[in-house]
């Protein structure tokens with residue numbers, strides 16, 4: 001959502017997000033490829049998933065990374081195109 005707060009359990013909040021800090025290496029992969037299993041919630045009951053965004057080009061993915069990293073209380077380093085390409089090359093899926 002526009003305020004970064006997500007949608008309850010379905011879409012976890014990215015506001016002041018510890019998860020965002022801990023997943024910097026996977027950030028471009030998450031945005032491009034989505035997430036296929038439960039990750040952000042402690043409960044085993046809920047299977048969360050995020051759809052892939054295969055329509056995005058590298059510039060768009062980079063802009064989204066740097067936007068999210070510095071919006072909604074997040075204060076993370078700018079990622080360069082080279083760094084992002086290195087991260088994308090290591091995506092698990």
Ligand code: HEM
Pocket residue numbers: 010011012014019020023027030031035037038039040048049050051064068
């Ligand atoms: C660092 C972590 C994450 C980042 C940077 C991220 C980023 C994004 C972005 C950029 C979108 C598209 C928003 C839009 O179209 O306006 C999105 C959508 C979404 N994400 Fe994530 N996400 C993250 C983690 C997660 C996690 C852990 C889940 C759940 C397991 C999740 C579930 C979803 C869902 C359900 C959508 C909505 C898709 C739709 O209806 O269009 N996300 N996310």
